[in-house]
Amino acid sequence: MAKKKAVLSIDGEIQINYKWSVGKAGDRFFTELRDHKKIMGTKCRQCGRILVPPRIFCEECFVEDMEWVEVEPRGSLLTFGESYFSTDGKRLKEPWMLGIVRLKGSNGGLIHFIRESRPEDLKIGMPVEAVFKSKPEGNIMDILYFRPANN
């Protein structure tokens, strides 16, 4: 059977650049990360929960009554993944690894790269620690990655 002729298509692209405000909470978080290599959270003065990423309000108590606290740059792996494809779906020779890290002493955490380990070395619940960039710029990549740590 002859191949059906495809309908015409037209090429196009949408190229738009953005400048996203990180908000009042993000401003403090990324400034402290850049200037002092500190991970900061906001603590609700009513329920005591410590939020990372920080918010200016507590979504449980529904009040804007928060204080800033420093959070340890370490925590435990809630889960982790290894991917054999890039973000846009291209096949990779070596997998890259991600983990969701619950930060110690907080009620929050971060999702980030996991390095200095092989997938078979990792376990759910194991301790990990942040490794910071030497010349930080004020974004989430100022943390280079998390790696396995001693308890």
Add this chain to the structure above:
Amino acid sequence: MPKRVAIVGVGMQKYEFRKERTVEEMVFDVTRNALEDSHLSKDDIDSVVFGSAVDAFCGINNSDKVAIDASGGLLKPTMRNSTSGSTAISTPILGYTHVASGMHDLVMVICYEKMSENDSAQAVFNTVYDEAYVRPIGLNVPIQCGLEARAYLHKYGITERQMAKVSVKNRGNALSNPYAQLPMKLTVEDVLASPYLSWPVKLLDTSPVTDGARALILASEDVARELTDDPVWIKGVGRGADSVYFMGRKNKDLGRLDYAYLAAKQAYDMAGIRNPMAEIDYAEVYDPFTYKEMQHCEAMGLCPEGGAGRMIDEGISLKEGPLPVNASGGLQGEGNPIGAGMSRLCWCYLQAKGQAGACQVPKDVNNAVANGWGGMYQYNAVMVIGRD
């Protein structure tokens, strides 16, 4: 008290990759099919609701405006709904509220998605994530789901082999579905041998990039009784949403979908269903990945929590089994045009009407349940339908 609402017509079309029809042409196709199915004309329809998940797939913002003329919506009230993948069920819930409130008697519900017109659906998915804390890590859906699947397997002892059986079942079921994009006759070994995208998710655990649309027509009780002697009622609806910051949820366990259990409970409470395992005859659950079908079977109460591995091992969810799930092939076999996953509900309706053709299950279907899931683990929407 909400008024009773029935489904009185369905509009199907073939799911494909790089469908040649535009969004407008896809919508026209399913609208006409739904009107023919219900013996109605466009002028009978009071209002139209649209559902589509992510406009960046097709590259047309407010793409619902393209659907106005094609849906018979000219100079009528229209509204667009979007809750990521759960658009598939939250859109018919939106249509339901229009009729249950008494505002309209006949509502056209249309879900569509044209995913193939960009050069990377996964790059589009990356733009769904939080721009400051999550997106720079380069997340896409296979990795997101690898993270979640690992937590789920860890919590309940589910195996990759059990996941593979879901793929064999759904792609095999799709062989009977004339609208299916990816019917395949597979063995468990085929699935296990397919390449890993992100452990434990392999290529044959996933669903394809799809273009497609679906339509349903909803009617008030009086109108439904004029149209049919055997109406299929919407018996229960439910929705749940969880925090955008999945890293800090109260339930640290990403393997358990609290928001899906919540949505199912609402829908079952409303439907008066106490024991879904005994009272639900048929299910179409949202299965973009094999383990998602398993999680959703658990959250919908179709098996005990953590029991989805045994459910597939024992053949309970097979087409001929006591509680068939996704006899249409599901998203894996039929195709996965995110918001147009309303097909799950369409197939529940067809099964209840006995009109599912070669996909029809060999049992009476009085009560059926469908769900949709979406976001970065945020949303679930559930609908229970059934006959008197």
